[in-house]
Amino acid sequence: MSVLMPKPSEAILQRRAAIVGALKAIVPGEGVVDSTNEMRAFESDGLTAYRQLPLVVVLPDTVEQVAKVLKYCHANEIPVVPRGSGTSLSGGALPLQDGVLLVLSKFNRVLEIDFDNRCAVVQPGVTNLGITHAVAHRGFYYAPDPSSQIACSIGGNVAENSGGVHCLKYGLTANNVLGIEFVTIEGEIVRLGGKHLDAEGYDLLGLMTGSEGLLGVVTEVTVRILQKPETARAVLIGFPTSEQAGECVAAIIAKGIIPGGMEMMDRPAILAAEDFVHAGYPTDVEALLIVELDGPAAEVDHLLAEVEAIAKATGCVTAKVSESDEERAAFWAGRKAAFPAVGRISPDYYCMDGTIPRKELPKVLAGMKAMSEKYGLRVANVFHAGDGNLHPLILYDANKEGELHRAEEFGNDILKLCVAVGGVLTGEHGVGVEKRDLMPEMFDETDMKHQQRVKCAFDDKHLLNPGKVFPTLHRCAELGRMHVHKGQVAFPDLPRF
């Protein structure tokens, strides 16, 4: 939702001019964008129902510039919203009217590829798929593969702890990032981890991954790269009901098989994707599973036979195994294009992201069906079935009075249901502004105060991406942040044995 703002006063305009002038001195050339027309391109991210022009857009291209911009903003109490490619579906990169939008897209270089240590060092603006492209000539790839991988940046992936269809076996971003460099709001450049596994001290790397731009600005990322498996084959399995597809997923996992990817689509999503991409999907089933097995050829053949047997036992009506890499890629192309495909059958859609224990799938599907009738809106479902991560796509028309509001209410009810069955508000898209006001569904005040104490340790003025994630902001002084200065703490002599 864009908010109609009153005309800014003379004092505000003067302050803005001073800020723009100072930022132009730090980032010369075309690194500062301050005209309304040019800033329009940045007014929203993937959650397009929300729009806001920033105070000014800054596109630095060195870490020193990032540090100076942040230091200046800290000294002058100016909020900062970091932005990668702007594909966030939770409004994480939504600008603030009184804030600097710090865009990292000029940080687009692969700095080092270290095949011996199985890692690559990249700048945060490199796209997710760009990493795989950089290492593919030696048979390597970067495993987490969000459907937006052609556009989203690795910095954004770190901030959102993004996932994708192959994360069931290979882990989310958090499991594939070995080190980062980030800049604090005070302008300090900090390095965490490196090319090695694990690091001493608290797991600050884990803390930064998924911190949604609230703790620091990531300026370099070291990622794990993997050798492509010897073989990968996918099977399309069609079912007459979603419940049977859910049972098949549970049975595959219960058997101890961890597929490279295991995705599920319901009928509306299957039809939309098939019509768009012609992936070879059966169009007469209610639910479709795409299961990929990878590894040595003999192992893949053996596991495929096991998966097909489980599928038959749980009532599948079709099973089609990919016969070539091209066909396997086509199977995935349909799934990866499911969001834009659904965009072709409805003027607008609202993509939700919740996670549930896998066994609750039938209950949640039935609940969504009832909600669809209650709100009078259609829903298409795609799931990272193996992870229990749901992506219901609520179809609406923003031009019809009240439909956006109904879609948002519908989405909120889905997420509340996810929490009620023991799940969580987000699987991979983050909280941002979208789910901020639902945080009390999962956390009580004590939980959220503790989370904000962590925020205060990094950013005691709440200048980094304020208004995201937390529904209420507590002043850090009220939360009782402990200020420990070097030299103030006396360590007792340690007993020696």
Ligand SMILES: Cc1cc2nc3c(=O)[nH]c(=O)nc-3n(C[C@H](O)[C@H](O)[C@H](O)COP(=O)(O)OP(=O)(O)OC[C@H]3O[C@@H](n4cnc5c(N)ncnc54)[C@H](O)[C@@H]3O)c2cc1C
């Ligand atoms: C069609 C479509 C499909 C998608 N599919 C998936 C999917 O399969 N899996 C998935 O996980 N997500 C998916 N997404 C969501 C989105 O692509 C991811 O959240 C992605 O990681 C965002 O990256 P970005 O570069 O666009 O970040 P942005 O949208 O620019 O920013 C996202 C958040 O990260 C912060 N941020 C960005 N860069 C930095 C930085 N350098 N330092 C600190 N904070 C930073 C921002 O402040 C914001 O809070 C999809 C989106 C679309 C539009």
